[in-house]
Amino acid sequence: MQARVDQAATKLENLDLVTEVTMEALLNPLILDKVFRSMDVPTLKRVRLVCTVWADVGATFLGKKAHLTFSTWPEDTGLTSFHHKLANNIQLRFNMTCFCYHICTCSPSLTKLPSNFAIILPKISEKLETLEFFGVRAFEPAQEIWSTYYFPNLTRISILADGDDLDEKQPPRPEMAEFRLLPSLKVFFLEVSPVCRKPSSRAVMSTICQNLVNSAPNLEEFHLNTNFYLDLTACKNFKKLTMKHFDWGSDQFEISEMTEMLESCRTTLESLTLDYIGWDDVPYAIIERNLYFPNLKHLRLDDYDAGIIKNSLNVTNLPKLKLFSLSSLDIDNMCIIFAMLDSHHLRHTGTTSLDIDCTHYPEFGLDVEAGRKVVNLFPAVKELKLKLTVEFIIPYDQYFLALKETMQSFGNWELACGQVEFEIGSYSVYGTHGPYDHEFGSLMVIAVLQGMAGWRGLTKTSIEFTGNLWHARFRLLDEMREAILSCRTIKSLTFTGFQMDEETKDNFQTFIGEHNLQISATD
Structure with missing residues (x-):
């Protein structure tokens, strides 16, 4: 009888040991790291609810795979608190609903940063890896961020701006377009609606973006969808350029500017995409350019842009294509x-x-x-x-x-x-x-x-x-x-x-x- 009791006790002890070992494994950050890294976003959201350890480890991967969204919409209260590891990727959405006629009289809040985001920005600026702006209708949000905060780990920026609204805003003072250094920035997406025709608006947006590029010495990739061009000389490691250019009646001038932009990154460029958007055929006889890119490996053109490079498509001008x-x-x-x-x-x-x-x-x-x-x-x-x-x-x-x-x-x-x-x-x-x-x-x-x-x-x-x-x-x-x-x-x-x-x-x-x-x- 005593032998059976001792045997039962031993089984219980072994069971307790197995349970203890299992729990240690389930709470081991190194093991969880290997498991969580293969999970998709919905699964990561669910497993973070299990316990504080899983929430902490899961936040690392969720922060890299998903993004937090902040909005200026009145009904959007946004997040007031969250795990700091989730602050890798931020998306800002500005209220684009405007019923003003000719001159915009919207509340100033529509031209400022989302309030909840402004509160937490000082705490997360050094952790941010990507930052996306959607529906930008004024210059102030970008100025407020770039001139005030330091983003040492920011690798990707995306800006989508409404050119029509920008034409109606008062441009900022020149000193407001200054940027602090962006040492880790690798990728920059910029889209400004082509209806931004006012010279002053164009000049200000161009200045802001040029200063941003000048503050990013390690920029490697630039996607430009607008009707102005930038100098990329400051980007010594620049490799990939995707550019959409518009026909609004000044082709020859714009193609000349585009050529200068291409020249500024000629020796480092490895991938180039040109997309022409317009209503009329481009006057190739006027804008044809003899381009030379010694390190270009990938060239993508649409049917209109094919006329721009003409006989540049050879082993002398593009030896590594x-x-x-x-x-x-x-x-x-x-x-x-x-x-x-x-x-x-x-x-x-x-x-x-x-x-x-x-x-x-x-x-x-x-x-x-x-x-x-x-x-x-x-x-x-x-x-x-x-x-x-x-x-x-x-x-x-x-x-x-x-x-x-x-x-x-x-x-x-x-x-x-x-x-x-x-x-x-x-x-x-x-x-x-x-x-x-x-x-x-x-x-x-x-x-x-x-x-x-x-x-x-x-x-x-x-x-x-x-x-x-x-x-x-x-x-x-x-x-x-x-x-x-x-x-x-x-x-x-x-x-x-x-x-x-x-x-x-x-x-x-x-x-x-x-x-x-x-x-x-x-x-």
Whole structure:
């Protein structure tokens, strides 16, 4: 009897020991650190409710993955207290509801920082890593922050300002645009509505942003979406620039300013994206520039900006260029590949990755010639991303013949990785959708596959076809079967948005299984 009692006591002691060890593990910050780092934001929020230890450890990761939002909206009371580790990423939203006519008479509170944020800012300024401004309607919020507080760990700033409202505000005194040093700032996003036309407003916002850049010697990445430009000379480690520029009747002057900005970061720049936004064609003959970037590795242009660099796209001007991206700004312009590359004549033998996104609208077979020209201009391409939006047109015969020949013209590269996407556009020459014609999608697929059958890099290439309600009924015609089998070595083939009746689905799945094809289809 005593033996059984002793045995039971021992089991209880062991159970207590196991429980104690388990509790120690569950409260060990090192173990929790490894577990919590893989959790998403909703899960982190839940586990922080378990106990104070979990709340503390979880706050570290939640603070990095999520953001706190403060607002000037009257009904938004905001946070009055929170764990200091959550103060990594802050988002400020300013009330953009304004019904004033011509001259804004809104309460001054709308041009100041959210009150709760202003209270806690002195306590968290040294912990902040990212700071985002949304709906900025006045200069004061930025001045109040930058001229007063020190942000040694701030790595990312984003400012979205309403240019129309800025025009109605009184500009601040010049000394209010001074900044304290931002030693850790790496990324800067700036968007000011293009309706900010008042010279004084433009000048003040430009000065504020220029001072911000001058205070960030380690800035590496700048996304600029506005109608003024900055000098980046002070940023010695600058690597990536994304720039949207607007056409408001002063193209030549703005392009000149843009060129000066590019020159200021010429030797360090590794990635450049140019997006032109405007109503009229850019006068290329006037604004063409001979650009030289010795360390540029990635260049992305839209169809308008392609004319700006013209013959700069060569191994002399861009000796380290590896990735070239070219896209059409607006598919409704029905831009063809030929027009996008018409100004380029020199080869670039160092470019190994090519990304083209535009609309296919065959006119006198020019796209076919453009395809051959692309292969000739970039003979060393190993990675290809090609996305074409195919516009609906009647009659088909000449259209699909040109599409087939266009795809054949891209076939001479020895691709290590290819990604081809075809999408039937929602716009057509007949109106928003044009007349219903369900045959169009299937005939498009046949033409594309026939054109790609002889590609040298077919085994490393994936194709995706995206249809729509008006022109995309999938039909398993004999020509479709033959076209698919001619590309049977392709890495993968995907159909999305094509209409299929049940009989066609069953026959298609049987066909795929019989030939062991890598094909997927979803309605």
